[in-house]
Amino acid sequence: MIENIQLHHFADASEGGYGTVTYIHMSNTSGNIQVSLLLGKARVTPLKAVTIPRLELTAAVLAVRVDAMLRAELKLKRSHSVFWTDSTSVLKYINNEDKRFHTFVANRITAIRDASEPSQWRHVRTQDNPADEASRGLKVTDLLKNDRWLEGPAFLWRNEEDWPKAVLDITMDSSDEEVRREETVNAINIYDASNPTDHLIVYFSDWRRLKTAVAWFF
Template identity: 40%
Template sequence: MYVDDVLAGTHDLTTAKSARDELISALKPPGCALRKWTSNDPHILNGLPQDHLLQTEILNLSGPENTKTLGIGWNSKKDSFFVLVSTMEKKPAHTKREVLSAIAKLFDPAGWLSPIIITAKIIMQQIWLDKTDWDESLKPLTLLRWNSFVKDYENINKIEIPRWTHFNPTATIEFHGFSDASEKAYAATLYIRILVGHKIWTTLLVSKTRVAPIKTVSLPRLELCGAVLLANLVNSTLSQLHLTQYKNYFWTDSTIVLAWLNKPPCSWSTFVSHRVAAINEKVGVDNFNHVESQDNPADLASRGCTPTDLLNCNLWWHGPQWLQHEKEHYSTYLQHHRGIQTR
């Protein structure tokens, strides 16, 4: 439940109808009649009073009055999520207050738009580094970056994220996490890989980004921070899914990070030691493997890209192409890239 909205799903129509009826019965005694019903299957709505149905095809998770704040919606006909954003004005001058206010309205709880949002985070950090006062105009170079960000921003409205990952209780499940870092930021992404017979689906579940510290940190250390971010993301996400049978694979394009993870934490300096220990505590180090940079979707989130580029980016939404291969090709890739660790 989100405030007074109920969101639920089942694996078959019979169970869904039963859950619907039990929910109605449970809330009937105190006089709570559920309204604005909608579903991706019209059979769920059969028998419900017309005035209890949502009149449009869209259910805003936050309620109609908060759409501009939360900006996440669900199209029940397409069974996909979408993000609504308001127009950002491109002007010859913007104050720090205006820009930070606009950035604060960006809402992306699952990190689906991380490659876009990280660009705004980096600009925000630069504004502070410029020591611009609240009502002072941005520095010319920072203003140029902001206007470039605003120019393509509305295309976020074209992005649709499928709700269903093709999961079912009989499927073979794998989770693949990727981490990466640039000089400006580090990131982690987590995908679910579903295998049913000879069919394979991979879907982005969640991602996280962090802007690099102002104090200069070497790129290998930022890559390690990305691996820690991934470990925390995996630990927090999987603990909520209540699954028992699945495999984990974690990927980084940094061979230095893999070398650090290959030895006990006490082998390294304090900075490295603490982070290797944190990764080991959260997810262990045995499932970390090497991935080429061009196949690492977290690279997009650490460097940033435009909404137009993200719109049809298969690497971001579904992971690297080899992740979608059938068993023979996929197993060969795993064996080859596990060998890089030289454990």
């Protein structure tokens, strides 16, 4: 009898493309595990140059959209979804609570956090990430004999305690180019110089000092 069903989404990006691949992970009461490929998506990068961290973030958005579609189509309301990325930048963006980002990153973080929780996101090494095939592309002959793509990474076939450990440091660095800098506003008092006598009266509270100053001006 099936005891647990999970969807595992892997996201990745490169200079040429980005993509995601999803596996369904099932285990029964006897501890047996079955992993099957569900769906893969790959897209080419925009013609306008985009940084790799931004492309990795775009791949993460694609992963949560695929998750929502699959859960609705397969009616997996009680299943748990896990998201994997080899980008520590994406993990830092998603887990950030105090920094503000530029519009491109901010919009995509909002989309990710609306559809998932930061705790659902985990780090996977590039060599264990099957979405690397989606982002870099493979010839059909190579894809058909690629075990990592067809069966998922080897660790998915083991118990959860043997899965890759979480990244220790996911603190957002203020020097990251996507962090919006706080703008300093300098306030300047501007006086109307049309009537300098009024300013003199305000400046000198003593009548004698005012007369002396005016005399010096003359």
